[in-house]
Amino acid sequence: MTDLIWTLLFVQVAVGAFDTVYHHEFTERLAWRPAQARELRLHGVRNLVYAVIFVALGWSRPQGAAAIALIALMVGELAVTLWDFVEEDRTRKLPASERIVHTLLTLNYGVVLALLVPQLLKWATLPTKITPAYNGPWSGVCAVAALGVVASGLRDLAAAGRARRIILSDPALLAEALQGRRAILVTGGTGFIGERLVAALVGAGHEVTVLTRDRAHAAGLPAPIRIVTALDQIADDARLDAIINLAGEPISDGLWTGAKRRRILRSRLRTTRQVIKLIERLRTRPAVLVSGSAIGWYGLRGDEALDETGDGRDCFSRTLCVRWELAAQPAAALGVRLVTLRIGLVLAAEGGPLPRMLTPFELGLGGPFGAGRHWMSWIHRDDLVRLIVHAIATPELNGPVNGTAPEPVRNEAFAAALGRALGRPAFLPAPAAPLRLAFGAFADELLLSGQRVLPAAALSAGFRFRYPDLDQALAAIVGRMTPPTAPSPSRATPLEARTN
Template identity: 35%
Template sequence: MPGKILITGGSGLVGMRLSEMLIDQGYEVAHLSRRPDKVSTYKTFKWDIEAGYIDESAISYADYIVNLAGASVSSDKWSEERKREILHSRTDSLHLLQKCLSQSEHHVKGLLSASAIGIYGDSGDQLVSEESTYADDFLAEVCKAWEAAAWQVRDLGIRTVIFRLGIVLSVKGGALPQIARPVKMMAGAPLGSGKQYMSWIHIDDACRLFIQAIEAPQFEGVYNAVAPHPVTNKEFTKELAEAMKKPLVLPKVPAFAINLMMGEMSEVILASQRVSANKVLHTGFTFEYSYLEEALESFYEEEED
């Protein structure tokens, strides 16, 4: 029985696609936004994380809350200020939701919150699962704090699901257009050693996973939101060039060059993350795009038609 879904971070890449897919399935969707007056297709409630304010009617509206709020990890170099923003945009939003849920009348049945596979750090060739140990680099610390903030909602007796998202593939934003740009210009090359694993998920599968977790009460706790077949950076670049029908001409882009361009943020590209999808598969969820080739074709075949 479709209900009312309140989304934080609804204007982001996953939020926009998830909103469309929820509406298609008969749900009502509303967004929490700092600027509710800007033109939106969706009902919009105001919140102001810094001021600690949420329109109370947002909480009383929702059957489920999907939390996708957070400053982009890959849009700017990581200055100390940017790092604070990346962390606090994630934790403060959840603290505010938790506070409002604990203080107001509501009928929220579940919180679905994003996290990221960055929690595992650089794990080389080792296949990591939800039970694996966490890293202690910057992104891992952000993920740990992000998840701890989500668990506070579970302490209120609300079913809480955390999805550790891999690299979400979409041509509308995120990592794929950035990786595709040099390939498009016939300058594609693996990055660093090229041997580092990339755990990815097609945006539609990520959104279907959120929807399934709304509908299936057995979803609870932490799940890796990654397709079942991670690939190395070298394989990814090769598959991408094939999907775009472009040659790969350059040797590898050396790690030091990436470090120079991106600073500490190069961790995102050079870390190897080979992440298991088994826990999600055991819920009975079926991926529409299990293999990278199918996922990339879904984007680049459309472009040609």
Template identity: 50%
Template sequence: MNILLTGGTGFIGHRLMSHLRPHHQVTVLSRNPNKVYQRLGHDIRAIASLDELENLDRFDAVINLAGEPIADKRWSQEQKDRICQSRWQLTRQLVEKLTAGRQPPRVMISGSAVGFYGRQGDSLVDEDSNPHPEFSHEVCARWEQLAQAAESEHTRVCRIRLGVVLGAEGGALKKMLPGYRFGLGGPIGSGKQYMSWIHIEDVVNLILFLLEHEECSGPFNATSPEPVTNEHFSQSLARVLSKPHFARVPAWAMRLLFGEMADLLLTGQRVMPVRLQQAGFHFRYPTLDKALKETLNTPQGR
């Protein structure tokens, strides 16, 4: 396939490239093509702007993973705008280019997140569950709506609602590890809130699965079939690292440090990958212990 990829130098995109490169021709869209070459090598094409393309007819597939990290900074109004526009503007531009041609890509796989559902307590959540209206839902709902506009008789659209992605080289786990390795790890708030997680290799494999299975379209929960509470996750991580588990970060401290953004960590969703499993996708790392052991025993930058 000839594939256009956004977010190719990010946590997921970098790992995905190692699987795409041997079998497909990939063009990476990035504001900094030099960064693409430094991170991914000079054997791929990098473009700085969609303005370099009249349309997307030359591509068989588009994979859209770009976006400002949602949990990296306190949510000022300026940061909220960056989070929204980094997703919405690019997705809108991609769809405009895609629909401008006569032979558009056969598939567009576009990122989203389980934040689409908002806070859900301990209820089991599938792709048809009603969302709770809040900022994370607003971001994801508009993001998905813009991507879905590419759907036509020629192009199918898959929207992947990512949970917490586990990998040694980036994401939430990399930020958590220093504290746990010093024996200071522990649950956040009550610890009863659910975490829907997924191993990064399963993220890559499900993207490849959706590329190849032409019957797949619509929303897909990109989470393992074993969501766990924050306390369970914390205990498992400490056990795998052979570290004590006694610290706890109170909810008030999280809100003092991070404001509204703390709600992402203090509330959660118990998300199930129903449509992926119905489509026949099999998880390589369905259980948390297996995922953590593999992640923590693998050299970074694999």
């Protein structure tokens, strides 16, 4: 074979490896998305086919029927790839970079076929046999590529099998506390929390309006819903029984540069102020506004146990949350019951902080951040959705409400629990100094420090968690247990947790 063919094969390997690592593992995290089971199976089959092709080309000279079989295998790989493209477009929204990479891979593979098939057809005229061959450094490249695609293919097939065990509970069950048919506005309804919340409310038969800047972002939401791109599209005489305000720039998807901090703050204040203006002009005002906040409101407090009566300590997270909550306060003066939900670390495989941890922990490379002694106040996403619904349905619930499970854990305990859930060791710490160097204040506030927050208000208002225990929550998320259909009794009250 010519150096041009070898070079194009190397390009195929390099670009394919980038696509797998950057898109499939770290951006889209396909291995932990149950809806992508068929796509994962296609990836697995395609990678194993690639392994055979790399070994055959790098270490042998196929002749006769063997050459014909190799041609058929390469054409079959193209058919699998086209099927994969259809499946991807059907089940998920591909980022622009992934579409570009797929286009480059397809074009390059087409050129490889055009150059290689004539050579294989010549070999096909010879007596059938497979002669061992060494092609210098290119044989080494093919061996490494074959090992890589075998590992990736087996991982994808295993992930596809695991997807059958990752069962999301019926979202309608998450909204069973809210009786009757309510008209509810959700801002941030296309986000990680909002998407599950909207599915729960729609599944329970409520009339849901979703605010989103781009209608295309709401394409995956269940029907029937009403979509608005601005709150002024809601008429003054519209009926809204409740408003849930979750909109805001993601806080943990990039460095906290000055521009990023301004976007984080402005996005929350802008939407919250628009919600207040909507309430002011509605002829019949909603009974309740559940407005987002976060446990960052308390600042960095070490080992101190904190309920809703706790004070705060200044840092960026606290400044953000204080201003966010203050922006929602006029609702109370307008006669609307205001619940400010101070949300902790929300756990689910589809988003939040957990997906970034799953792959390294699954590979046995996980461990605590820094010394691992700081607290992590977490909540399963389904429990958070249920808590939001509970806040709407409970007139006595007012003011700040901590959206955290009743049993916060230290970071080292969290790492150990995730390792147990995945059946992997979790002893490789991420040193504090490199994290601070890479992420700055973001690392200090969200990776190396935390708060020990207790949901006193929620428990006092009769809320019961389905996932009060971290091991139980993680086991359900990774498919090691069936999600419960009824709440579990919380094992410790806030007072008991403080004394343990």
